[in-house]
Amino acid sequence: MIRALLYKEWIQHRGPLAVLMVLVGLGWTLAMLPVLARGRELVLLDQFRNFVLIYGILAASWICHRLIALEYRGRTQLFLEGLPVSRMVMVLVKYGVGVSVFLLLLGSVTLLTLALEAWRHGQEPSLAAMVALRVGAVGWFFFNLCFVLAFAGRYRLAIWIGLLLALLAVHEFTSLRVNEVGPFGLLDQRFAFEREWPRPGALYGTLAGGTLCLIGALVLGWTREGSVAALLAESMSHREKVMVALVLGGGVFAVSVLDERRPKAPFDLPGAATETRPGIVVKVPWEVVDASQRARMTADHLSAIRSFLDLPSIPPVFLVGRSDLDGRHYERGTLDQAEGVHVQANFSAADWDEQRFNAWLIREALLAATRGRSALESRRWILDGFSVWWFGSGRDQNPLETDARLALRACYGAPQSVSRGHLARWLQFREEVGPDIAAAVAWSGLRALERRRGGDALRQVLRRALGVVRPVDGRVLWLESEGAFDTALENAAGWEWQAWIAGWNEDLDASRGRLSNTLAAIPTLECQVGFENLSAESRLLNYQVRFQPPDSAVGAWSFLHAELPAVDVEIPPQLVQRERHGRPGDGMESLPGTISVGARIATTAALEVPALGCEVIAGWTRHEVR
Amino acid sequence: MMPTAMRMLCRKELRSIRPFLLLILGFGLLDPLFVLFAHYPDQADLSEWLEAETQWEAHLMMFFFAIALAVGLLVREQDEGTLAFLDALPVSRDRVFVAKILVASGVLCLYPCLNVASAAVFHALSRTSLETTFPWRLLLAGGALQVAAGFFWFSLGLSLSFLRRFAFLVLALLFWAALALEEAGWTPIRWINVFSLAQPTFLGRTWVFPREKLLVQAAVATAFLALAWWRFRRLGEAVGDGRFLALRRRPWWTVLIVTGATMVTVVAWIGLLVWFGKDLSDSLPGSVSYPQWRPSRATTERYEFIFPEYQIGTMAPLLEAADGVEAKVRGFLGGEDSARIRVDLTSPLERHAGLAYWKSVRLSSRMQPGDPETLAVLGHETVHVRLDQLSAGRLSDVFPSMRLFHEGVATYVEHRFFATNEPLAQSRRVAAVTRARDEVKVEELVDSDLLRKRRDPDLVYPLGEVFIAALVTRHGDDAPARVARALARPSAPKDLVGLPLWQDAFQAAGCSWPGVVDEFFAELDRLKSEHREWVASIPRLRGIFVKDADRLGVRVANPWPTQGFVVCRFRASPEADPRFYESPTPSGDTFWVDRSNYPAATLGFQVGIRRFDASQVIYEPWVEVRL
Structure with missing residues (x-):
């Protein structure tokens, strides 16, 4: 009866199997031709590896589809089950036919490839044996996998996709390197060049996997008298297709979410001066002057801040030197798939300001530690003020005048009273007065709180605002509310908003009175911008800057401009361009170049004021060129 | 109000494609769910949604939905045997077609609607006070482009659907054909590259629509739709229509076609995945990237400086002193006031501290604006600019012949007005040792190509400085300017090069060429005497050519000097550009280079000594060897 079954399979599938052989041969030829065309430069076995992985799986899948899937879908297995043979024998006969044909096919192309390679490069017989063993084991595994999936009927494609996704997920989320185990370990990138017998782990893993697949196939073919396989062989309805697609999509979604939420590996800077404190790592390359001292100083600052704000940790900080920056420009890099704060600065610049840099650095460190929450507009003023207050x-x-310069900046930036509106639209206020002035105004607000309610109360408020790390998901919308600072102020400082604002303005008024003479000498700027038509599409930007009082501006002033992106966000310093002028003039100046109609540009004027130790600006204005 | 029959048809179609509706709703909700599960929803403004990568993903989803929906929409009626029932209804095929298209399009449009709506909601949560108006136009523009792309793919899918299982094969082949045409440089193919709609271009807050491209794609999509309509009207008319493609039992030769087509389809799509996958992000995990800074501008009376904004803090000393530099140069060379000289400090020049081109100068961005050395280089390059102006560009036209003059005047002015004594002494030591070795040949100095072939082209700096010093000594400070102007005179012969050119220019300038040359050599001899001991400390190096299977090398025969470093450079031919000289580090006492870099029959090498008390490397003459 077994012979009859074999004969039946032969009659039924001889034509299509012959066609398959022709096609695989054709595929092999097409795959090898480019290698042969390059003479001895390339190795055939390297391309053969890709051929086995693609055509091998395709051929095995197709053979199993004909032997199993078509049989069960057409329900012709019912005739076979009517014969005096057990279902197990029937399945095993099919398996035997399929695996024989497949291994014969695979063996033929392997022999052909080895012979060709021996003729081109010459090789030892042992290498041929190694290659044959690898290819044979992998081929047997893939055939068994296709065999068991053939019993899965209409779900086999979905299972294939699911398996691929699962392998990717395992590779990404675990330490298991999928490309080094099982069949992928046997057919890795060293396949064409390795002159050693396969690693036992990979070989036994492959054989074990193949055995498991075969057992699975037998179980599926035998369970409930084969009715499971028969049910699975029916075509998918539209609803099922959609369900499967949604399940797969959901799987991809889940993996994506897990990947996004997975803590990133910390960035590393090998061979650098390193200082660690609890929750703090600072690294400074040895090329930076006094690298170890800088690392120690920075680690001390960050450690103190971490304790003060009760933060669990601050991402690792890397301070790298860049000699062409001036002493007042620093930049933070974007780390790809890694965690940390990587900054560049010129620590040896003639105009280096250590305090200014440290204030900037702790702002960046807190941004990273709070995952950007401290930069939300509702609490940005706290971040700006804290970095200066510290x-x-x-x-x-x-x-306030204990810090004379800061007090002067604060009074300059808030010539009238400060209101809640300033804090609510803090980014706008920042663009009106400039970041240094705005930070001083914020500082004065924190000082007002400290002066009236004490350092502990301020600390509690700051902890609530800057020291809480929220989970990275939609829960943050419920966990945080607009009035978080209100709540912190009331609970921690026992103070209401209005009282605090009143106290703040009181302090500023007092300082304004005491610093009035100095304030009067500091110029304010007014910048007028106009667009002159050059053509239907081009405009020339003209600008004129006036200083009040007129003779108060000493030294160079600048016209700043920046092209704006489509979405209104803060203007990054890297986008700002400057037109520096040697001395104040009354005339109209023009930007070099033209601007297209429809473009968006932000403009302001700036003047360095020695008394303030920073630039004052006329206030950024955003224009849409018409 | 839709007629009853149409309403019923639409309802029937909606019922039949309800699974797709669920699919699109499901996938459309995945993006906002992803944000809710893995990001802060109030920190998800439009910036990321407007990026090309995000738009590309949305367009890819539209592609999948459109093709998946289209391939079964029309032919299913025949394959499932319901076509006859439809034909029996009192509605035309055209109405059936319209109903199908309307309902399917509506369902497809759900995805962009969800995409836009979720982006709008998250942007609303993330807005700041800087934004005065909600960017509705941007959102609608993005959504409209997704709809346009979806319409194209839907139409294409409909027209291919009649091929049944071969539809995916033809689709893959169409993609490969389009890729091949684009690689071959056939630009019209870009007009129907629908995925290019995912590449946003903005002008201010306006999403710039590629109008012509959209019109072409709309026309092509309409053609596909018309083809599908025509085919649908004839569905079931021909005997065996679709049977070949739909029947399970087929003649044996069809097995060949079907099996082959299936294999080719799979391989083609895997190939497409690999092709597009290789263009995905190339950044290495753990790499760090920094944004580029924009250039800023500062003007003085005589200069216009272009520099990176991050150097504004250090520009002040340069800006304050710049006009003084130009005044000194103009005071020495004369010349009228002219337009500001543009000085570009934005490029890190690899081999030079500065370069001059007609009215502009480039200084290496590695130079510290506040350094005195930068002023000296500015002075040097300003001299080049002024000389070109004085000679009306003639000096540049005959640069190979006059390079000694150009660099000599610039170096002389640099040392005289801007540099300290030490750089001048270092330069003059090089001149002294060159004279001591009897390597100062006038015919080489007036032909920089010859000088480059035989010795070191940079000898024009130290020797040129001495030459111009001799010229000034003999004929006064204004002599260099007179020589430059002489080249610009209308009666100057146009075809002179080399020595005749020099003689003519000197004569016209009222200078004695032989006299200056005598003064030049006398000064060199004086320097040779002054730096006798130093010259004696510089050994004559001898290089021995060696080679092995893969490498060519030079072994220095002498004992290595106690002061300074021995260097060696290689060139493929005497005509090679100095940019392509190879200067390896030594391995022991031998300098090696890869043989494969020198395929010609000869190779040149030059050994030299780098001393810190010399302005440049002191080279031996080039040696050519046969390989």
């Missing part, structure tokens, strides 16, 4: 010398009840 390095200020005034504490507790000391008047």
Whole structure:
């Protein structure tokens, strides 16, 4: 009866199998031709590896489809089950036919490839044996896999996709390197060049996997008298297709979410001066002057801040030197798939300002530690003020003028009273007065809180605002509310908003009075911009800057402009361009070049004021060129 | 109001493609769910949605939905045997077709609607006070482009659907054909590259629509739709229509075609995945990238400086001193006021501190604007600019002959007005040792190509400085300017090069060429005497050519000097550009290069000594060897 079954399979499938052989041969020829065309430069076995992985799986899949899937879908297996043979024998006969044909096919192309390679490059017989063993084991595994999936009927494509996704997920999320185990370990990139017998782990893994697949196929073919396989062989309805697609899509979604939420590996800078504290790592390359001292100093600052704000940790900080920056420009890099704060600065610049840099650095470190939450507009003023407050010398009840420069900046930036509106639209306020002035205004607000409610109250408020790390998902919308600072102020400082604002303005008024003479000498800027038609599509930007009082501007002033992106966000410093002018003039100046109609540009004027130690600006204005 | 029959048809179609509706809704909700599960929803403004990568993903989803929906929409009626029932209804095939298209298009449009809606919601949560108006136009533009792309793919899918299982094969082949045409440079193919719609271009807050491209694609899509309509009207008319493609039992030769087609389809799509996959992000995990800074501008009376914005803090000393530099140069060379000289400090020049072109100068961005050396280089390059102006560009036209003059004047002015004594002494030591070796040949100095072939082209700096010093000594400070102007005189012969050119220019300038040359050599001899001991400390190096199977090398025969470093450079031929000289580090006492870099029959090498008290490497003459 077995012979009859074999004969039946032969009659039924001889034509299509012959066609398959022709096609595989054709595929092999097409795959090898490019290698042969390049003479001895390339190795055939390298391309043969790709051929086995693609055509091998295709051929095995097709053979199993004909032997199993078509049989069960057409329900012709019912006739076979009517014969005096067990279902197991029937399945085993099919398996035997399929695996024989497949291994014969694979063996033929393998022999052909080895012979050709021996003729081109010459090789030892042992290498041929190694290659044959690898290809044979992998081929047997893939055939068994296709055999068991053939019993899965209409779900086999979905299972294939699911398997691929699962392998990717395992490779990404675990330490298991999928390309080094099982059949992928046997057919890895060293396949064409390795002169050693396959690693036992990979070989036994492949054989074990193949055995499991075969057992699975037998179980599927035998369970419930084969009715499971018969049911699975029916065609998918539209609903099922959609369901499968949704399940696969959901799987991809879940893996994507897990991947996104997975903590990134920290960036590393090997061979650098390193300082560690609890929750802090600072690295400075040895090329930076006084690298170890800088690392130690920075680690001390960050450690103190971490304790003060009760943060669990701050991402690793890397301070890299860049000699062409001036002393007041620093930049933070974007790390790809890694965690950390990577910054570049010129620590040896003649105009280096250590305090200014440290204030900038802790702002960047806190941004990273809070995953950007501290940069939300509702609490941005706190971040700006804190980074300045931390390095200020005034504490507790000391008047604002203890930090004379900061007090001057604050009074300059808030010539009238500060209101809640300033804090609510803080980014706008920042663009009106400039980041250094805005930070000083924010600092004065924190000082007002400290002066009236004490350092502990301020600390509690700051912890709530800057020291809480929220989970990265939609829960943040419920966990945080607009009035978080309100709540912190009331609970931690026992103070209401209005009272705090009133106290803040009181402090500023007092300082304004005491600094009035100095303030009067600091110029304010007014910048007028106009667009002159050059053509239907081109405009020339003209600008004129006036200073009040007129003779207060000493030294060079600049016209700043930046092309704006489509979405209104903060203007990054890297987009700002400057037209520096040697001395104030009354005339109209023009930008070089033209601007297209429809473009968006932000403009302002800036003047360095020695008394303030920073630039004052006329206020950024955003224009849409018409 | 839709007629009853149409309404019923539409309802029937909606019922039949309900699974797709669920699919599109499901996938359309995955993106906002992803944000809710893995990001802060109030930090998800439009910036990321407007990026090309995000738009590309949305277009890819539209592609999948459109093709999946299209391939079964029309032919299913025949394959499932319901065509006859439809024909029996009192509605024409055209109405059936319209109903199908309307309903399917509506379902397809759900995805862009969900995409736009979720982007709008998250942007609304993330808005700041900087944004005065909600960017509705941007959102609608993005959604419209997704719809346009979906319409194209849907139409294509409909027209291919009649091929049944071969539809995916033909689709893959169409993609490969389009890729091949684009690689071959056939630009019209770009007009129907639908995926290019995912590449946003903005002008201000306006999403610039590729109008012509959209019109072409709409026309092509309409043609596909018309083809599908025509085919649908004839569906079931021909005997065996679709049977060949739909029947399970087929003649044996069809097995060959079907099996082959299946294999080719799979291989073709895998190939497409690999092709497009290789263009995905190339960044290495753990790499760090920094944004580029924009250039800024500062003007003085005489200069216009272009520099990176991040150097504004250090520009002040350069800006304050710049006009003084130009004044000194103009004071020495004369000349009228002219337009500002543009000075570009944005490029890191690899081999030079500065370069001059007509009215502009480039200084290496590695130079510190505040350094005195930068002023010296600015002065040097300004001299080049002024000389070109004085000679009306003639000096540049005959540069190979006059390079000694150009660099000599610039170096002389640099050392005289801007540099300290030490750089001048270092330069003059090089001149002294060159004279001591009897390597100062006038015919080489007036032909920089010859100088480059035989010795070191950079000898024009130290020797040129001495030459111009001799010229000035003999004929006064204004002599260099007179020589430059002489070249620009209308009566100057146009075809002179080399020595005749020099003689003519000197004569016209009222200078004695032989006299200056005598003064030049006298000065060199004086320097040779002054730096006798130093010259004696510089050994004559001898290089021995060696080779092995893969490498060519030069072994220095002498004991290595105690002061300075021995260097060696190689060139493929005497005509080779100095940019392509190879200067390896030594391995022991031998300098090696890869043989494959020198395929010609000869190779040149030049050994030299680098001393810190010399302005440049002191080279031996080039040696040519036969390989």
